Amino acid sequence: MAASAALSTGQILNAPTLRETEKARLKRLLRKLARAGRGSNRRGKVKTAIARLKVRETDRRKDWVEKTSTDLARRFDVIAVEDLNICGMTRSAKGTLAEPGRNVRQKAGLNRAILASGWGLLVTRLEHKAAGRVVKVDPRYTSQTCNACGNIAAGSRESQSRFGCVACGWQDNADVNAARNIRDTAAGHAVAARGGLPLGGPVNREPQRDLLLVR
Template identity: 80%
Template sequence: MKIPKVGLVRFRWSRAVPDGVKSLRVTLDRAGRWHVAFAAIPDPIPAPGTGEVVGVDRGVVVSAALSTGELLNSPGLRDTEKIRLLRLLRKLARAQRGSNRRGKAKRAIAKLRAREADRRKDWVEKTSTDLARRFDVIAVEHLKIGNMTRSAKGTVEAPGRNVRQKAGLNRGILAAGWGQLVTRLEQKAPGRVQKIDPRYTSQTCNACRHVARESRESQALFLCVACGWQDHADVNAAKNVRDTAAGHAVAAWGGRPLGGPVNREPQRDLLPVG
């Protein structure tokens, strides 16, 4: 390719470029790698036309739990890579500012971080494409990720509490690729992604609609205290997200939308919708 003020530059193809592309961008990432990106907007993925609706619950331990029972995880660094990263961070802390040793450690850390980001991006692309091809409607929780990952340090006068734990949670949320997944879904399946109010989705029993915090036995187990329904906690939440998007069980439960804070017995004179 010919870059203005630089000349002809060789590069390695990673995919075919569609016809009609007229512009490109050359960037340098934090790992010292050069990339060339051609400006092209791909066509959206057509809906399968099956009428299937899927709910997606995003979490830290399980990156994306589907209402079908599938548990999807964003790949991160391997155990050996995590150990190497920890050693590099210690070396960086001991190195003198401006030294060659510090610069070498920073470059090695950047390469590991870039490798982790590449794996997360690849997972997001494959997962979003798979969901867009399999389901007509994709329901996700409407999460304000920016607010959820805000620092808890506070100020000198009013310092925050559990700052280290909150920082670890923030890293887990960002590593799971919550925002990237929804963004790519909206781009690949425009008009087919529904954002659902996340309140009480993890505390509502998908079988009897009873809302109770105590039903969430642990991170992975949901055991309803009212009817005894048992399921994976994230899958149960994903099913609630799916039912809300599909409009199920609204009329059957006294007109209360799924996720409301009030437990109510079903009205016997009404028939379930859907």
Template identity: 75%
Template sequence: MRIPKVGWVRFRWSRPVEQAKSFRVSRDVAGRWHVAFAVIPAPISGPGTGAAVGVDRGVTASAALSTGELLNVPPLWETEKKRLLRLQRRLARAKRGSKRRSKAKTAIAKLKAREGDRRKDWVEKTSTDLARRFDVIAVEDLKISNMTRSAKGTLEAPGTNVRQKAGLNQGILANGWGQLVIRTGHKAPGRVQMIDPRYTSQTCNACGHIARESRESQALFLCVACQHQDNADINAAKNHRDTAAGLRGGCAGRLAVGRAGEPRTSTRPPPCGVVAVGILCSSGRGGCQLQVELFKVGVGFVVISLLTVMEGELCGETLRT
């Protein structure tokens, strides 16, 4: 490889690269040199069965799938965490500009780089697995930059719970929320749907009832209406999947619980969109029945013969997505 003003430099291939347009040389915080080649990757084809999955990202579980799987980024080992703590204490005691401080900073950077490498490896493997197994991947549309904003505030208006917010920010960034969605979108273009996250963690996937009291704890969801019980993150992932498929809540109005605890009729319109691929589905709550035939065209789907039967009325529609 020839670098301008440097000359020819030898490097080690990590994988074969074809039709590279350009390259970039960089040095990370651990002092390692990397060369990255710009290549347009070929998309990964899905199974073609119309399988859909919902993904709910969290701190306790990095990614919860609607299939019931809980995926986690590999953390540092316990011995590595203890070593990191010792190095941070050594760094705090060292004098500025000393060699001991420089050595401690380099050792900490190497441990942090190792943690980042594991997170990147997990993101690549998980995104590839999702792209191969599912045709539709539903992910909540989170504003991560806003969620990880510091809570320190200003001198005139200092923030509250700063330490707790800093810990939450660290947990969000350590689980690679943004990287997972970006890489999945690269490998499955046109098949990743961003879902409005509002009320998804409070909605029962079994009956559609919305109540904040149903969230018993961080991990347990227990519906106050139908007593349906599930992992809270998996329940939210199922809601993402059903929203992407147009099944969430059916065509019937859903109930929500107000702040005073009294039920009220949800004013939000029922969701509309593409129904789950190639199946006959029913809301099961006196809503509507939909019969769908799907044909795959390129990276999208064409829905034909959409037959809606509701309260004795018959209507036919044709949708394109």
């Protein structure tokens, strides 16, 4: 599972999803839905059960976003995030009848993973709770750049979670490595100590230099 967010401190954050038993039940319900006749009472009951599970998952994700964004807004004076086009990233790949899309099933799976991670909602709530302290950084090459030596190479991103620099051999969690690149890019935007923070933060606290990357 891709991380919902990674911090330059090394912390990995993941939004909650359905439990394994709930996922298994959802799969069973989807199979029943495929077999149920259109317009039948059985089909209606199955769709209602599926909707309840999806609402449960959405509610958990929203609750996680609220708690996580409050915690981050209190802990960090500057919060750097990748300037990602979430709407564009989750656009359907079906295409049209004249020009059908490619790898539609894979793209649909990626879209679900992006939405389930709560990226967009987390950034929106951070912008509300840490107004003026959220810095958006160009995401280009953040995943391919070694934070240890600065070398840029697509081959260094070994997998979703592993980064191994082809130049100096530095190894790290891929998202954490990218988070530290985002931190370094945004460091010039760090604010001076302020007289107080939203949500009851401590007064005249020294600014935290470790920044957040939302992926």
